[in-house]
Amino acid sequence: MSEIILNDKEHIINTYKRFNVVIKSGHGATFVDENGKEYIDFSSGIGTNIFGVGDKEWVDAVCNQAHILQHASNLYYTEPQVKLAKLLCEKTGMKKVFFANSGAESNECAIKTARKYSYDKYGEGRNEIITLVNSFHGRTIATLSATGQDVFHKYFFPFVGGFVYTPANDIDALKKNINEKTCAIMIETVQGEGGVNALNPEFIKYINDVCKEKDLVFIVDEVQTGNGRCGYLYSYMEYDVQPDIVTTAKAVAGGLPFAAIMFSQKTEKTLGYGDHASTFGGNPICASAAYSVISRIDDNLLNHVKECRKIIENKLLKAEGVKSISGKGLMVGVELDEKIKAADVCNKCIENGLIPLTAKAKIRLLPPLNISFDELNKGLDILIESIKEVLK
Numbered sequence: 001m002s003e004i005i006l007n008d009k010e011h012i013i014n015t016y017k018r019f020n021v022v023i024k025s026g027h028g029a030t031f032v033d034e035n036g037k038e039y040i041d042f043s044s045g046i047g048t049n050i051f052g053v054g055d056k057e058w059v060d061a062v063c064n065q066a067h068i069l070q071h072a073s074n075l076y077y078t079e080p081q082v083k084l085a086k087l088l089c090e091k092t093g094m095k096k097v098f099f100a101n102s103g104a105e106s107n108e109c110a111i112k113t114a115r116k117y118s119y120d121k122y123g124e125g126r127n128e129i130i131t132l133v134n135s136f137h138g139r140t141i142a143t144l145s146a147t148g149q150d151v152f153h154k155y156f157f158p159f160v161g162g163f164v165y166t167p168a169n170d171i172d173a174l175k176k177n178i179n180e181k182t183c184a185i186m187i188e189t190v191q192g193e194g195g196v197n198a199l200n201p202e203f204i205k206y207i208n209d210v211c212k213e214k215d216l217v218f219i220v221d222e223v224q225t226g227n228g229r230c231g232y233l234y235s236y237m238e239y240d241v242q243p244d245i246v247t248t249a250k251a252v253a254g255g256l257p258f259a260a261i262m263f264s265q266k267t268e269k270t271l272g273y274g275d276h277a278s279t280f281g282g283n284p285i286c287a288s289a290a291y292s293v294i295s296r297i298d299d300n301l302l303n304h305v306k307e308c309r310k311i312i313e314n315k316l317l318k319a320e321g322v323k324s325i326s327g328k329g330l331m332v333g334v335e336l337d338e339k340i341k342a343a344d345v346c347n348k349c350i351e352n353g354l355i356p357l358t359a360k361a362k363i364r365l366l367p368p369l370n371i372s373f374d375e376l377n378k379g380l381d382i383l384i385e386s387i388k389e390v391l392k
Contacts, residue, residue, distance in 0.1 A: 002034060019350055026053030029371045029379075031355060040379040042356045042365045047192075047224050047331070050251040050293065052368040058254045058292050065288035074282060081282035084260075084291045091233055091294065094246065094262035098271070099282035103223030103249035104138025106259040109276055110186065110245045111142055113263070114217040115162075117270045118183035121215070128181040129219075132168045134194035137186065137221055146186060149194065169200045178210065184217035185210075189235040189328075192224040195360040196326045196333025201239055208241035217267060219245045223259075224331065227251040228297040228369050231305045231329035238328075254293045258286040297369075305329045305369050308376055312365070315380045321387040332365035334383075340390045345383075348390050354382040 004022045022034040029052045031039045044050060051058055065080060072078050085097040100106050111129060118126045131137065135148040141160055144152050148165035166177045168191065185207050190198045211218035218241075225235035226248040232238050234246060244266045249259035259281075263270070280286075309329050316322050316334060326333035336342060342358040349356050357364040363383070367376065 004034065019347070021350060021355075028052040028054070029368045029375045037353070039350065039353050039355045040375055040382065042354060042367045042379050042383075044251070044366045044368050045255060046250065046357065047229060047366040048250045049255050050227060050229070050369045051254055051296070052370065055254065057296070058289060061288045061292035062256070062285055065285045069284050071280070071283055071285075073279065074277065078282070078284050078287075080284045080287035080291060084282075084287045084294065087291060087294055088260060088262060092246065092262060093242075095265050095268040096263045098261045098263070098276065098278075099287065100249075100259040100261065100278045101257045101280050101286075102138075102259055103221075103247070104140045104143045105278070105281075106223065106247035106249050106261045107137045107143045107146065107186075107221060108140060109261045110219045110221075110247050111146065111184075112276060113245060113261075113267055113270050114184035114186075114219060116275065117217055117267055120270065122183075126181055126183050128162050128164055128179075129184045129186055130164045130166055130174070130177055130182060131186045132188075132191070132199075133165050134168060134191050134197065135165075135186075135188060135221075136191070136193035137188075138223075168197065169203045171203060171206050174203075174206070174210075178214065178216075182214070182216060184219055186219040186221060188221045188223075188225060189239070190225050190230060190331055192331065192364075193359060195362055196331060196364055198326065198328055204236070204239045204241060208239075208243075211244070217244045219243065219247070222246055222248040223250055224366075225328070227293065228302055228305060229329055229331050229366070230327075231302055231309065233297055233302070235328060252293060253286045253290040256286045256289045258283070258290055260290070301369055308367070308371065308373070311373065311376055312380065315377070315384070319384045319387060321391050326362070330365070330367055330369055330371075333359055334363040334365065336361070336363065336387065337391065340387070344390050345387055348386040349383055352382050352386050352389075354379050354386070356383065 023031050024034045025032045029041050031041050115127050131146050131148050133148045137143040137146040145160035166174045220236045220243040222234045244264045246262040321337045324335040342363050
């Protein structure tokens with residue numbers, strides 16, 4: 001066994017069920033292991049390396065900023081985060097931004113803001129946040145509490161109260177769950193960890209409308225769906241709705257820990273001095289990396305994502321052992337024949353030179369957004385062959 005793997009098992013808490021691969025380096029949509037074997041990357045570091053590995057413009061942005069200023073704290077103004085905030089507001093129509101370091105942190109900020117908005121305007125007792133069954137919003141105590149999956153609600157008792165779970169795409173059930181205690185509704189437009197399941201447009205539109213009608217805070221968790229992943233800069237933009245808070249992380253800085261929470265006119269003044277903070281939030285190096293990423297998510301890239309989606313559906317829907325395709329854009333769920341397990345297919349793919357992911361019983365694909373058609377087709381061929389091998 002690799003010395004790296006042995007040392008990992010001895011010195012790192014084993015909370016990850018790692019695959020038996022040591023990733024040493026990479027280039028573009030390719031990973032290289034410690035033995036020099038290459039793998040087509042259909043994972044992007046769980047949707048993070050959206051321009052692949054070693055992207056020159058990203059590397060230059062990070063290195064140039066590292067030579068200038070790596071950190072100063074948020075007690076002072078720094079140019080990179082101001083440039084990034086301005087760009088995000090211009091591209092989304094949102095009014096203000098807060099920077100953090102992870103998806104869970106961004107959702108914590110959204111939860112705090114929604115409750116403070118309601119407290120400031122309506123007083124105590126209006127603090128319940130509705131989230132969806134099968135949702136996933138993070139692994140802190142509050143975001144685990146917001147997550148609508150029982151599998152995560154164990155060990156760490158007591159969990160945070162004030163969350164109500166309602167089935168996805170069921171408007172009647174949602175209506176019953178909204179009451180005088182409700183202050184916000186929080187959704188992912190595609191439930192990533194929950195199985196790569198897209199919400200119905202009618203359901204999203206109803207949430208938008210009812211939040212406006214009842215002055216609830218409409219939160220869209222774009223941690224995984226955002227930054228071009230679903231074929232739009234942010235996935236909510238497909239549905240002609242206007243969230244009050246948008247959270248994002250993962251791909252926003254292209255591989256560095258970074259998060260952005262965007263506020264509409266309704267919520268932009270909710271948080272004041274001392275209400276929220278982050279030592280590393282808006283870090284100049286990460287902000288420069290994010291500016292490099294966000295400035296390049298344009299129509300050409302988004303159209304490429306949509307073309308890749310067509311190729312994926314055309315090839316996989318004809319493949320033996322594939323029942324259906326879910327998700328949006330390059331956030332892909334592959335439902336398999338009941339006779340085979342996603343974990344077995346994933347292991348076979350790795351053996352054959354492809355790195356995919358899983359989401360519950362599905363294979364999950366999150367390739368770099370700029371993956372070439374040749375690399376995409378080669379990776380899909382490996383996936384199809386791997387499914388056949390597991391079926392035998």
